[in-house]
Amino acid sequence: MRGLLVLLFMPGVIVEGIYPSVIVVGAGPSGIAAASRLLDNGITDITILEAEGRIGGRVNSTKFGEYWVDLGGQWVHGEKNNAAYDLGDPLGLLSKSVGPGRVDEESPIYRCYTSQGEVILKEIAKKLVIYAEEIPSDPSGMENLKTGSYGEHVNNKLYEFYDNHTEEIPDDMRRSLTHAVRLVMMSSEGAADLNDLSLKKIFEYEGTGGYQLVNWKERTYHTVLEILMKKIPNPEEELPVVNKTLLNKQVIKIIYDEEGVIRLMTSDGTEYTADHVIFTTSLGVLKADHEKIFEPRLPEKNRNAIETLGFGQNAKILLYYDHPWWNTNEFVFNLITWTDSDRKEMENDPERSWMLGIGFTVSVEYKPNLFFIWMSGPYCEAMENISEELFKNQTIKFIERFFGNHHHLTRPKDIIRSRWNTNENFRGSYSYPALASVDRDASPEDLGTPVTRNNKPVILFAGEATEPHHYATVHGAIVSGWREADRLINLYKNVLK
Template sequence: MAMQAGLDAHIVIVGCGISGIGAALKLTQHGFKNVKILEASGRSGGRIKSTSFGNGIVEIGANWIHGPSKENPVFRLACEHKLLDDKSMSEENQAVDVGGHPPFVPVFYSSSGKRLGPEIVEPASQLFSSLLKNSQEFFGTEIEPYPSVGEYMKKEIMHHTAQWKDDAETKRLKMAILSTMLKLECSICGSHSMDLVGLGSFGSYQTLPGIDCTFPGGYESLIHAMMKGLPQGIVSYNTPVKCVHWNGSFRPTQPSEPTYPVVVECENGEIVPADHVIVTVSLGYLKQYCQTFLNPPLPLHKAHSIKRMGFGTNNKIFLEFEKPFWDPSCQVISLAWEDESSLYDATPDVKKLWVKKLFGFTVQHSDERLGHVLCGWIAGHESEYMEELSDAEVKESVTEVLRRFIGDSTITPKRVFRSKWHSDLYTKGSYSYLSVGCSISDIDNIGQPLPLPGSNSRPFQVLFAGEATHPSFYSTTHGALLSGWREADRLISYSTPSVPGTGNLNSKL
């Protein structure tokens, strides 16, 4: 018998994050009858993960809707399901373009326990912002004066600061602020150091208008709302995939049954036949298992692009306090280490100095109802080392830092809780970035379906989605969702015959 075709095609989606859920929704709503999601963990959402802490909700994973405006599909879905507050949905909020950086005004403290005034903070932050904007303008120009964003920023900063007329202490504080801002950028990029982020491709990331906003009921409220639209029993949880065998002619059981070009072998021994498989696993997971995850193995250009592309860790450390030591208007507490007179964004001794990679804390909640909670942000190898420590060790180190910078020896958090994305078996980090020697053609390579064009085999056996496959919104939830829709559209276009005289309405991929 022939393999299944059209809306009867058997489609397996590997991973139940927003990309996989988005693909499944689009396919089932289009009328595909045999869609199955295999999820390695016991939950849906992937890197969207909310939990209660204090008396409120905190985000272990994705935090904001970046660019909440009509162009953002995550924002549109959140509005459709009424998951945001009125301010976030307002036209005014959507119209403001913050260029990808939330317009929080940080309160800077130095390691000698001083609060730094605007006369020191503003010149340093304005210089950093203008140079960072300049570093995005090499994309598409074929000009790359330095291989990395870090090298470009450091060289330009040294050039500009050489002309400052400040006294030695003021200059030292300004340099410390610039180092802190480099660490902040590491967290935004998900990179160990900005020396690893490619300069020529840095501007490929596109921002959307709108002031970044959060979900009052947690980001997972969006996942729950989306899951309600899927048929019952579509997801198999706790079912890690061992290998996707493709480009074959598999007959799972009886001779009378159809053959399938793909079978998905699960770690529990289960074999799932498919006409098409959409792989939505993280780039971190692909990096570790790309040699064994597919059989036949990935074509070399895809495997090389997976290796070249950057994928790092950005973790959060949540601290709950009995009462706030910060002002009611405070949104961000930033830390400037005065001994960092030369610019660097990676500590020379990760084990001893890991806590110096913390660029600061955002105020999560600060009221009697939700409690008083700060979130510390830390990226890179320091962040990965932090995952190996006990809660008590993390609490002690971070408490010591806060007491030193705020100049108050009584500061004591009640509780500490942190994310551990690098240790996560099925994620292996946080999100992707374009590293040195990488370009958006690598993103195209990673997202290219198998078999490759020109093959005589049945097309679209294995498709690839996830944030790392979106050429301009990599690292974001909206990039992940759009990539899932893109691969679903690819299968809809392939499987749905054209209506005579109209062409295929779904052919725009």
């Protein structure tokens, strides 16, 4: 007995049988990171409840044509202070993309197309896009802002650029260019509207050093999940994360009492119990359903963050061609602009207005038969809601309208779209610091504050929206999952001291 007591009281010792049951809600990067960390540290009584019929969350890799493609997270943003990069790079799985802002010999070709099928700004399109990419790191002029919004700052900086290039950019082109560039910037910042994004928080954001568009070569972002689960590099060392995951289990109620016992109900009527819950579902789901899910309601700090932090809207459209109509030896970034008259016409057409949310198109590295369309903002929902047949027909008409005058177009073999915004298990893409969150002093740290009972964390929150320094990223989601797993590991390593 004395020997057992000595063992129990040794700092950091894990003793089988004393560890709690843990339910992880969500099998995205944060949930898988948390579960893997717990398993790796001897906490094995784990169940993962995943609402979708697959693992991955907002990392959604699917077979399309001859390729595996990402409908969600795609690029590793940065080479320093980035968990995803640190996981993939030592294994030789990553490569620098040729994307916007790259100014060496591998720079992409920049073109600007109009809704009249014209190519404009041939000499200055590249300079404009690179200039726009640098705005987030240029605070000059922010002292003159009226609203404190990033959107106001972006507009001011763009009009400075136009004023310095009056010969290349006439006045009647400025509004359409501004709309297009703002859509591009919404895609990187995640905001539903740049005017709702806090400029102050943009300049406080702790980014990652190095190149910002690193890709997984022929692979997809699902690779990072396999690394987390230790399936890569050695499948024989894979952690049993998948075996502990139950799919199609949408959690609709979490009841936690004063004693700390937690009951979870899923939409199929099943009930589960646990000592701790790590909740990793998106901020979009929390915004829509937190009052219904949690009983009793969450503390004010968490609710304030849920209600005021922003959650953006982005979407992808991918076209697969047996015979690509573009030069597959080039990486081309196409900025999409609408004339004022064409925009007005489209706004009044409920079946086609979604096209106004398209900011740019690009070819895809390592996958030469793919053509990629990126959308941002509220028009994403309209695109997701139209029928499959109408969606495909209209996408082809969009290609014909913008590119038909300058290319010998071929017909795509297939077209797919993401559906993040209308899927009730996501309700959007990723988080951003909205002006309301600044006004009400809410932060990702507040969202990630655990709910405690008897000084013990019982409801823990992970996910990119809870990461103060790397929100809106997959690597931020991973770090948040590790953070909450470590919280439990440390709790149970020290509780018997």
